[in-house]
Amino acid sequence: xxxxxxxxxxxxxxxxxxxDCTDEMLSIENIRGCACEELxxxxxxxxxxxxxxxxxxxxxTSLINALLGAEILPVAVVPLTSIVTIMTWGEALRIKVCxxxxxxxxxxPESLSDYVTEKGNPKNVKDVREVVxxxxxxYLKDGVRLIDTPGVGSIYEHNTDVAYQYLPKSDxxxxxxxxxxxxxxxxxxxxxxxxxxxxxxxxVLNKADxxxxxxxxxxxxFTRNALCEAMxxxxxxxxxxxxxxxxxxxxxxGEFIEKSMLPLFSKELNRFLMExxxxxLLLSVTNNLLRSISQAKLExxxxxxxxxxxxxxxxxxxxxxxxxxxEVAQVKRDxxxxxxGEVSRLAKGGLEDDLQRFVRDxxxxxxxxxxxxxxxxxxxxxxxxxxxxxxxIIGHVKQAFITWRALExxxxxxxxxxxxxRFISKINETVDELLRYSSELFSVAFDTVKAEALWxxxxxxxxxxxxxxVGTLVIASTLTLALPKFIGDKIILKKMQEYLQRVxxxxxxxxxxxxEERLDKSKLDFRWExxxxxxxTIEGIASAIEKGMTQRSKGSREVEERKRLLAGTTxxxxxxxxRLARIKAEAEGASKG
Ligand SMILES: Nc1nc2c(ncn2[C@@H]2O[C@H](COP(=O)(O)OP(=O)(O)OP(=O)(O)O)[C@@H](O)[C@H]2O)c(=O)[nH]1
Ligand SMILES: [Mg+2]
Numbered sequence: 001x002x003x004x005x006x007x008x009x010x011x012x013x014x015x016x017x018x019x020d021c022t023d024e025m026l027s028i029e030n031i032r033g034c035a036c037e038e039l040x041x042x043x044x045x046x047x048x049x050x051x052x053x054x055x056x057x058x059x060x061t062s063l064i065n066a067l068l069g070a071e072i073l074p075v076a077v078v079p080l081t082s083i084v085t086i087m088t089w090g091e092a093l094r095i096k097v098c099x100x101x102x103x104x105x106x107x108x109p110e111s112l113s114d115y116v117t118e119k120g121n122p123k124n125v126k127d128v129r130e131v132v133x134x135x136x137x138x139y140l141k142d143g144v145r146l147i148d149t150p151g152v153g154s155i156y157e158h159n160t161d162v163a164y165q166y167l168p169k170s171d172x173x174x175x176x177x178x179x180x181x182x183x184x185x186x187x188x189x190x191x192x193x194x195x196x197x198x199x200x201x202x203x204v205l206n207k208a209d210x211x212x213x214x215x216x217x218x219x220x221x222f223t224r225n226a227l228c229e230a231m232x233x234x235x236x237x238x239x240x241x242x243x244x245x246x247x248x249x250x251x252x253x254g255e256f257i258e259k260s261m262l263p264l265f266s267k268e269l270n271r272f273l274m275e276x277x278x279x280x281l282l283l284s285v286t287n288n289l290l291r292s293i294s295q296a297k298l299e300x301x302x303x304x305x306x307x308x309x310x311x312x313x314x315x316x317x318x319x320x321x322x323x324x325x326x327e328v329a330q331v332k333r334d335x336x337x338x339x340x341g342e343v344s345r346l347a348k349g350g351l352e353d354d355l356q357r358f359v360r361d362x363x364x365x366x367x368x369x370x371x372x373x374x375x376x377x378x379x380x381x382x383x384x385x386x387x388x389x390x391x392x393i394i395g396h397v398k399q400a401f402i403t404w405r406a407l408e409x410x411x412x413x414x415x416x417x418x419x420x421x422r423f424i425s426k427i428n429e430t431v432d433e434l435l436r437y438s439s440e441l442f443s444v445a446f447d448t449v450k451a452e453a454l455w456x457x458x459x460x461x462x463x464x465x466x467x468x469x470v471g472t473l474v475i476a477s478t479l480t481l482a483l484p485k486f487i488g489d490k491i492i493l494k495k496m497q498e499y500l501q502r503v504x505x506x507x508x509x510x511x512x513x514x515x516e517e518r519l520d521k522s523k524l525d526f527r528w529e530x531x532x533x534x535x536x537t538i539e540g541i542a543s544a545i546e547k548g549m550t551q552r553s554k555g556s557r558e559v560e561e562r563k564r565l566l567a568g569t570t571x572x573x574x575x576x577x578x579r580l581a582r583i584k585a586e587a588e589g590a591s592k593g
Contacts, residue, residue, distance in 0.1 A: 011142065014282055015043055017583055021289065021576050030296040030569060039285050046281050047088075047143040048273065049169050053194055054176035055187050056151025056159070059206040059242050063176060064148050066245035066262055068137045074113040079154035083116040083128050084166050087146040090134020100127045118156055123395075144273055153186045161403045164193070168410030172272070173198040178207040179219045179239075183226045191230055197410065202238065202269065203227055208261060209241040238265040279587050286584045291449040293577050295537070298435055299544040300566050300573075301444035306548025307559050309442075317441050318545060324437055325538060331430050332531060335423065342419045343523045347516050350415055351408075355515075358404050359508050362397075363501075369396050370500055374493050382492070389496045397503050405511060412515060420526055427530045431537050438541050 022040045025031045052060045056079045064087065065071050072093065073085060097115050098104050107115065114120040115128050139146060149166050150159035167173075173194050177183055194201060205223055208216055220239055227235040241260045248256030257263065306314055373392040377385050432448055439446035551562045 011279070011282075014583055014587055015142070017579070018043060018282060018285060018289075021579055021583070024572070024576055025289065025292070028296070028569060028572060030299055030573075031292060035292055036289070039288055043281065043285055045143065047145055049145050049147055049171045050174065050273075051147045051149060051166055051170035051172075051198070052174045052176060053149050053163060053167070053170075053190075054151060055181070055184070055190065056154035058151065058176040058178040058181070060151065060174075060176050061148055062242035062246065063174070063204065063206060063240070064146060066240075066242040066249070066260070067139055067146065067266065068135055069246075069249040070135075071246065071250070072109065072112075072133070072135065073148060074117055076117070076119075078118075079151060079156055079159065080117045080119070081148060081150045082118040082121060082124060082156065082159050082162070083150070084130045084162060085116055085148040086130055086132045087137075087140060087148070088132065088134055089136065089140035089144075091136055092134070094134045096132045098129045098132060100129045118159070123156075123158060124162075139269075142273075152190050158399060161399050165403050165406040167194060167197040168406055170194075170198045172200040172202065174202045174204055177203065177205050177223055179205060179210050179216065180207055182219070183223050188226070188230050191227075195231070200272065201231075202265075202272075203235055204265060205237055205239045206242055208239040209244050209259075236268075238268070240265055282587045283584065286580050286587065287449060290577065290580050290584075293573050293580070294447045294449050295435065295540065297570060297573055298439055298444065298446045299540050300570055301446075302438065302442055302541060302544040303548045304563065304566055305442045305444055306545045307552050307562060314545075314549070320441055321438065321541070321545075324434065328430060328434060328534060328538065332534060335426065335530065336527065339419070339423060339523065339527060343416070343519060346412070346415055346419065347519055351412060351512065351515050351519070354408055354411065355508055355512050358408075359504060362400055362404075362504065366393070366397060366400070366500055366504065367497065370496060371493070374489075374496065378489055385492065386496075389492075390499070393496070393500050393503055397500070397507060401507050401511060408511075408515065412519065416519065416522060423526075423530065427533055431533055434534070434537050434541070 019040065022036055022043075025036050026040075052064055054060050057077070059075075061073045061075045061081055065073055065075070068087070074080065093109060095107050095109060095112055096104055097107055112131070112133075115126060116131055121128060147166065147170075149163040150156075152160040152163050154160070175191060175194060177187065191201075203223075205220060211219060216239060220237060224235060224237045227237060238261070240262045242262070243260075244256045245260035245262035247253070248258075248260055309317070370389065370393060373389055377388045380388060435446055436448070548562075552559050
């Protein structure tokens with residue numbers, strides 16, 4: 001198959017072949033069901049976040065409409081998008097609004113701008129967390145989620161915060177620039193932050209229709225040079241006109257579409273999605289399946305051996321295997337102690353320090369904001385003033401914590417994953433050693449297959465670092481301030497400063513405890529999964545031998561019957577193995593060329 005003909009269908013084909021293999025494997029008695037089911041689930045549900053970012057008004061929303069080929073999202077000449085909108089695949093256009101308090105409501109397309117724009121939902125008074133939209137676009141096939149973010153750098157600071165919050169979730173970013181605004185310092189600064197969080201950045205120079213050919217070339221050169229310097233490497237820049245592309249699609253004008261230059265970019269994007277998103281996962285799943293097959297084959301051989309080895313000899317071997325189990329138990333105890341130490345170092349050193357630093361930097365900003373709000377509202381009657389200041393403090397602190405938590409989440413998840421990766425390679429060695437030992441002890445063949453843990457494959461598969469729990473951001477609603485009836489301005493400000501301090505301290509304590517708890521739960525899950533890996537290996541070997549022993553006690557006819565059955569299963573496994581090898585070769589071939 002030629003991957004350049006249609007990379008999406010090539011990927012889809014490999015994926016479906018792989019799913020067929022897993023189905024067949026699940027029907028085989030010797031294959032461990034749960035691992036196989038988990039791999040199947042991974043292929044089916046793998047998502048990839050493609051986040052569109054940039055300064056305000058560069059045409060992010062317009063580009064998304066152009067890629068989808070329909071005017072779905074609202075665009076405007078003034079800073080507009082204020083809420084993250086996530087586009088995923090679905091048979092029809094459907095829109096769900098998810099609120100911060102976990103409510104979800106479905107809305108009509110014509111009401112979308114009442115929720116996602118600064119005009120319809122100023123300062124996010126409606127308390128929307130994100131909007132999720134389904135649409136039948138080929139871009140969204142196979143788990144790609146296209147994400148529109150508010151522009152950064154406009155007078156609406158909260159829009160910048162919302163965009164930043166989403167950066168850690170990006171697997172790849174589309175960084176949008178436009179020809180009418182030469183690249184600015186602020187844009188470079190933002191790019192530096194995007195770099196931290198995305199494995200891959202596409203650079204797109206929009207509104208190419210504004211310029212004639214010579215001017216456009218100059219604009220491209222200028223921008224590309226600035227980007228190369230910022231990135232420290234050669235950068236590919238795609239000039240496009242989102243407007244022409246959309247006009248071309250709606251009026252079915254091939255000429256407009258070609259002039260928009262979008263197809264060139266779109267082709268590159270497709271190729272990338274196939275390779276990075278599709279292939280990396282596909283290869284890793286294939287390797288893991290091959291590993292399962294190799295282990296199942298070893299167990300079959302062991303059973304066969306225990307059907308035929310003289311009984312005394314067999315008993316000696318079983319005793320030797322029991323001793324080996326004792327060694328493995330020691331490895332498990334060492335692992336437990338080391339893991340405990342590493343994770344508590346992360347909680348004490350990493351998390352606590354980060355939190356302290358954050359609060360230290362936050363306080364002066366919040367104080368300044370409070371003073372500003374106080375000056376603005378001091379003409380109000382006491383009750384009104386108090387309410388206005390309370391609301392201002394809570395709104396501002398809450399936003400600061402939401403943004404910090406998203407970033408801290410990413411930092412901790414990454415650090416935790418690094419720890420896990422180190423341990424998992426040790427555990428894998430133990431498992432391999434156990435399998436190799438048994439194969440030598442019983443003189444049967446065994447192929448070692450290296451396979452990465454699936455969660456260590458790109459795309460933010462951090463080892464199931466727990467999701468942020470609901471409700472931890474409903475801050476300070478219980479904290480109210482008792483004020484005397486007659487009171488001077490200065491005293492109110494002082495009281496409000498104390499209130500601010502309490503709100504921040506309380507929220508910081510809550511965030512700290514919550515992170516610690518999640519870290520602890522993630523550690524327990526990880527430990528369980530690693531122990532499970534070892535125990536399942538021991539169990540597989542022991543039960544294969546036991547099955548043989550039981551069978552031979554039934555008599556020679558049963559033994560012959562069982563031998564035939566085992567040979568049949570080995571045949572099936574070999575057949576699936578060669579199909580997996582072909583999928584692996586094709587996926588590897590597609591990655592290279
Ligand atoms: N001429 C021209 N105008 C464009 C193009 N793409 C977008 N625009 C216009 O630029 C303005 C901003 O477009 P949006 O798509 O709302 O930009 P945005 O980056 O999403 O803006 P924010 O959400 O506010 O950050 C609108 O008036 C669009 O019509 C283009 O390719 N050519
Ligand atoms: Mg927008």
